[in-house]
Amino acid sequence: MTASHTTKPLKPLSILFAASEASPFAKEGGLGDVVGALPKYLSRMGHDVRVVIPRYHSVDCRKYALRLLPGTLVVPMGIIGYMYCGVYEGRLPGSDVPIYLLEHEQFFGRPGLYQQDGQGYMDNDNRFVFLSKAALELCKMLDFHPDVVHAHDWHTGIIPALLNTSYLHDRFVGDAASLLTLHNMQHQGNYYPGLMEVLDIGWKHFNYLELEIDDQVNLLKGGIYHATLLNTVSEGYAREIQTAAFGCGLEGAVRDRSADLSGILNGVDYDEWDPAADRFIAAKYSAKTVKKGKAACKRDLQGVMGLPQRDDLPLFGIVSRMVKQKGIDVLAEAIHRILEMDLQFVIVGNGEPWAHFYFGDIAAMYPEKFACFIGYNESLAHKVEAGADFFVMPSAFEPCGLNQMYSLAYGTPPIVRATGGLDDSVENFNEAVMSGDGFKFWKHSATALFDTIGWAAWTFFNNPKGMVALRKNGMKKRFTWEVAAAKYEELYRLAVLRRRGGEYYRNRFGG
Ligand code: ADP
Ligand code: GLC
Numbered sequence: 001m002t003a004s005h006t007t008k009p010l011k012p013l014s015i016l017f018a019a020s021e022a023s024p025f026a027k028e029g030g031l032g033d034v035v036g037a038l039p040k041y042l043s044r045m046g047h048d049v050r051v052v053i054p055r056y057h058s059v060d061c062r063k064y065a066l067r068l069l070p071g072t073l074v075v076p077m078g079i080i081g082y083m084y085c086g087v088y089e090g091r092l093p094g095s096d097v098p099i100y101l102l103e104h105e106q107f108f109g110r111p112g113l114y115q116q117d118g119q120g121y122m123d124n125d126n127r128f129v130f131l132s133k134a135a136l137e138l139c140k141m142l143d144f145h146p147d148v149v150h151a152h153d154w155h156t157g158i159i160p161a162l163l164n165t166s167y168l169h170d171r172f173v174g175d176a177a178s179l180l181t182l183h184n185m186q187h188q189g190n191y192y193p194g195l196m197e198v199l200d201i202g203w204k205h206f207n208y209l210e211l212e213i214d215d216q217v218n219l220l221k222g223g224i225y226h227a228t229l230l231n232t233v234s235e236g237y238a239r240e241i242q243t244a245a246f247g248c249g250l251e252g253a254v255r256d257r258s259a260d261l262s263g264i265l266n267g268v269d270y271d272e273w274d275p276a277a278d279r280f281i282a283a284k285y286s287a288k289t290v291k292k293g294k295a296a297c298k299r300d301l302q303g304v305m306g307l308p309q310r311d312d313l314p315l316f317g318i319v320s321r322m323v324k325q326k327g328i329d330v331l332a333e334a335i336h337r338i339l340e341m342d343l344q345f346v347i348v349g350n351g352e353p354w355a356h357f358y359f360g361d362i363a364a365m366y367p368e369k370f371a372c373f374i375g376y377n378e379s380l381a382h383k384v385e386a387g388a389d390f391f392v393m394p395s396a397f398e399p400c401g402l403n404q405m406y407s408l409a410y411g412t413p414p415i416v417r418a419t420g421g422l423d424d425s426v427e428n429f430n431e432a433v434m435s436g437d438g439f440k441f442w443k444h445s446a447t448a449l450f451d452t453i454g455w456a457a458w459t460f461f462n463n464p465k466g467m468v469a470l471r472k473n474g475m476k477k478r479f480t481w482e483v484a485a486a487k488y489e490e491l492y493r494l495a496v497l498r499r500r501g502g503e504y505y506r507n508r509f510g511g
């Protein structure tokens with residue numbers, strides 16, 4: 001006799017995303033893209049996903065039809081006392097996913113998300129501890145029992161520690177598992193020890209394994225120690241951060257949790273980034289019409305950036321935060337040498353003030369060859385992806401990187417330093433067999449960047465078949481959120497099992 005097995009479908013999960021950014025409401029980088037996209041795909045899989053972020057001054061309530069919920073959230077801020085905030089409710093565009101935006105004039109009613117004029121806000125510690133605690137308090141207000149709280153980077157990185165301490169017996173979140181996604185190890189939330197009094201989880205957690213480092217409170221370290229599970233946004237970066245070169249001082253803490261750490265490459269929101277449907281570009285195109293389409297987009301980009309409209313020169317593009325992580329210093333060192341070649345270069349970005357002046361001067365020195373736009377501009381970002389012949393990313397480190405994936409979709413071969421997600425998502429061009437979709441270099445140096453740009457320029461002039469192959473191979477690649485979301489679901493389920501153990505099994509299998 002054979003036993004018949006019936007598998008009960010797994011219960012959908014309740015998941016709370018707590019983060020400092022979510023596109024399109026508030027975004028400074030890829031973190032916003034991820035938090036704005038991943039919940040939609042999880043929700044399509046049947047999960048009950050909710051997102052909480054601050055309501056920054058820049059969030060336009062009317063534009064997103066945000067509704068102020070009745071009631072006030074009470075947030076215990078330790079030695080500061082109780083603080084209060086209002087809650088706006090909206091939906092992630094194109095979905096039913098509820099997003100909650102915390103209204104607190106003192107903390108979030110200012111022009112920047114994290115900083116102003118290159119200076120981080122002095123009270124970022126309290127601002128983001130407030131966000132972390134308020135996210136958990138919100139569950140009470142919503143009568144929401146999350147199976148998993150998904151925290152992101154240092155801003156909400158302390159949530160796993162809160163769940164294991166002051167919220168351990170909370171009726172709503174006490175048994176919630178936590179997943180901490182490490183998007184960037186460079187920013188850790190390092191503050192004076194007195195922050196322990198605001199966290200109010202007990203000084204015993206201020207020790208070298210948990211929250212303390214160099215006599216400071218490190219919010220990210222607390223999260224790394226306490227999270228049920230951890231992940232980074234590429235497999236490569238998950239390996240890298242266990243080394244001193246990439247761990248930014250927390251490599252030991254990460255290595256201690258290496259068994260619980262995985263890497264999931266971000267997806268691309270192809271609704272936003274598709275050359276066949278892009279509302280920002282001069283001509284829409286597909287893989288079949290890429291040559292003609294890109295030629296029109298290139299002329300448009302040259303026109304917008306004030307460069308001569310030359311089809312015969314290779315055009316290199318960058319869209320990036322102008323910070324050292326992105327290799328902007330290496331580019332600054334190489335740029336004169338690069339511009340000795342027959343080519344054009346455009347940059348769209350903002351960040352460190354020195355870079356604004358430096359590249360502004362370069363534009364004045366080489367008006368026929370180099371142009372830059374200092375600032376954040378979505379439409380220009382799309383125009384560069386479509387109009388450039390090559391997209392340049394000389395990052396010192398890159399946890400995932402989204403722009404190289406966008407540029408692959410736009411038939412714009414990326415030129416990348418082989419690190420983290422750049423290494424994982426780009427395949428080096430092999431002229432002999434016409435495989436690959438971009439150009440890679442390994443050394444983080446001006447010479448390596450210069451050489452690789454030279455290789456790409458040479459390909460443009462002398463290897464038209466190679467150009468066709470590069471574009472075609474890149475456009476075939478897909479980094480879908482469906483694939484990434486399925487991997488996240490697995491992690492959530494594993495985290496719930498870890499947190500609730502037998503009880504979960506009993507509910508699931510009716511034991
Ligand atoms: P990071 O999060 O480290 O900045 P990512 O590559 O993950 O890097 O994501 C960057 C995101 O921000 C992309 O969507 C990119 O197009 C966008 N972006 C960065 N700088 C600008 C800018 N100056 N104007 C428009 N978009 C920008
Ligand atoms: C960080 C990383 C970037 C990544 C993004 C989204 O900002 O710098 O590489 O793509 O987070 O995960």
